[in-house]
Amino acid sequence: MARMTMIEAIRDAHTVAMERDDDVVVLGEDVGYFGGVFRCTAGLQKRFGVERCFDTPISELGIVGTAIGMAAYGLKPVAEIQFADYMYPGYDQIVSEAARLRYRSAGEFTCPLVIRMPTGGGIFGAQTHSQSPEALFTHVAGLKTVVPSNPRDAKGLLLAAIADPDPVIFLEPKRLYNGPFDGHFDRPSVPWSKHPAGEVETDYFEVPLGKAAVVREGSAATLITYGTMVHVALAAVEESGEDIEVIDLRTLLPLDLDTITASVGKTGRCIVLHEATLTSGYGAEIVALVQRDCFYSLEAPVLRVAGWDTPYPHAQEWDYFPGPDRVKRAIATVLEG
Amino acid sequence: MATRKTTKKPNVSAEELLSYYRDMLLIRRFEEKAGQLYGMGLIGGFCHLYIGQEAVVVGLEAATKDGDKRVTSYRDHGHMLACGMDPNGVMAELTGREGGYSKGKGGSMHMFSKEKHFYGGHGIVGAQVPIGAGLAFSDKYKGNDNVTFTYFGDGAANQGQVAETYNMAQLWDLPVVFVIENNQYAMGTSVKRATKSPDFWERGAAYGIAGEAVDGMDVLAVKEAGEKAVAHCRAGKGPYILEVMTYRYRGHSMSDPAKYRTREEVQKMREERDPIEQVRGLLLTGDHATEDQLKEIDKEIKTIVNASADFAKESPEPALDELWTDIYAAEIPQEVN
Secondary structure, three states, rough: EEEEOHHHHHHHHHHHHHHHHHHHHHHHOOOOOOOOOOOOOOOHHHHHHOOOOEOOOHHHHHHHHHHHHHHHOOEEEEEEEEOOOHHHHHHHHHHHHHHHHHHHHOOOOOOEEEEEEEEEOOOOOOOHHOOOOOHHHHHHOOEEEOOOOOOHHHHHHHHHHHOOOOEEEEEEHHOOOOOOOOOOOOOOOOOOOOOOHHHHHOOOOOOOOOOOOOOOOOOOEEEEEEOOOHHHHHHHHHOOOHHHEEEEEOOOOOOOOHHHHOOOOOOHHHHEEEEEOOOHHHHHHHHHHHHOOOOOOOOOOOOOEEEEEOOOOOOOHHOOOOOHHHHHHHHHHHHHH | OEOOOHHHOOOOOHHHHHHHHHHHHHHHHHHHHHHHHHHHHOOOOOOOOOOHHHHHHHHHHHOOOOOEEEEEEOHHHHHHHOOOOOOOHHHHHOOOOOOOOOOOOOOOOOOEEEEOOOOOOOOOOOOOHHHHHHHHHHHHHHHHOOEEEEEEEEEEHOOOHHHHHHHHHOOOOOOEEEEEEOOOOOOOOOHEEEEEEEHHHHHHHHHHHHEEEEEOHHHHHHHHHHEEEEEEEEHHOEEEEEEEEEEOOOOOOOOOOOOOOOOOHHHHHHHHHHHHHHHHHHHHHHOOOHHHHHHHHHHHHHHHHHHHHHHHOOOOOHHHHHHOOOOOOOOOOOOOO
């Protein structure tokens, strides 16, 4: 075991995967010589050579498209898109090619590709460095979508994603890279070195895709979330003094519906929380499933707390961001209902 | 590198030289102040300084007439100041205040001015390139002789949308000058690590587009090349590519320590090629100005820049309701959770 930040855990996952399998290659903007703008690939080029960890031009379509070709013929590429907000030129390749290669070739060709992208806000990045586009991926059949919330999960999920035979979108909440940010922007973050999930196995291990984690047990209501919002949810629950169960989904697709229904079946009340904008957000999917599968257990309408339906603003970020106060208001409402 | 050089004794008036000196100095001092405000925490998130590249926009603005348009990337403060936008409004946008050009909602990378025909800073690498061609299309459609200056960097030059745009611009004979500000580094990746075709202007030949490279540290050379490019476009001969060889002294953004190049490399450029020092030298050696006159200009610029910083500190944050405006022409009632 070793103490790691989320950056170090992601770097370690790359290292372990590249050591185990010569077919794992790492590509993206600034990932090689420079080691990545967030340092997630620092040292890989030096250690594994420029053939296995290499820089690309600023060409997202090219990065994704060539990685699909590599994956279709025997390699296991791990591509980095520098910010999820830069993904759109590559989206065509992700949707039309990566997600569908298996289906359209009746299983003859596959695309074991991982595309990593730093996601989310809380860093004053405004509209082109703060977005949370996970619903754009979960809406596409053929893709798997993962959002870790801590260093240990980040390493174990990334290793599972690399081992997975299908294309996986791996969204890394950039606000969590150096510590478990709980939405209290006016207080210093606790570093990962003081958090239990900063303790990470140094060898190979997988956190299986499609398994949620109950990060806090409770009986009064269920709060379902992922990524940065896991820590916001925990802070809000502590401050509310209510006995709320908090579920960290970890993988959005495949979804661990059993953990959700077991919890809501027990509590009868449910809130879904995400940073992405509300309308047609991933929370809508959860709400639909909860009302279908837990209808007779529900004692109050299922609520959503999410980013407002505006472009991500430069000013007033902390009002836009669904922080602990908004979550506490929802907790009060769902318990009254 | 086939860059255009000016003669040792430039045919230029004292008045002109003084105006270039003043405009470049304004950009430099403004950017230094922005760097300070960033360090003080008054500007958050992303802030890309233009220091070192001043001769590019100042030289090219000298080749424009009223009605000409400009559109650029996220390193946009210099372009806005050079086309006459108010330093107060630019600085207040950086601090996310109501008095900013986008009322604080856009931030450093996203500002616009209809009055000055400035069609934005754009945060996504290369996204402004096809937009610039579209602006030129409108001018051509309307039958005027305006030209659009579409600025992008050496990094963006490798984006797929640039290739598509070249083809369309030449196909439709659009009056657009593609200005490639080649500052040698795409974030942390140098030109030679991103392409084997490093003379970016020569790529135009594949589409039949005329172009050339120019010394971007020499404002007079830039102006001369700009005049030639503009004349080409106004004569209805279609687009033109100007590759301007320049250099940024600071990191890619405020959070970039620029460890991918040596201190000596930067120092050498500052000492030997600085665009402002070059003009200062011409002014003094040509007896166009005295040290005292230049000191007076320095003082004026300092006053303007300090005033912009004061304005940017004093202007209030936009009201929360402001986040919900300007999403659609008519507001659509939306849920606030």
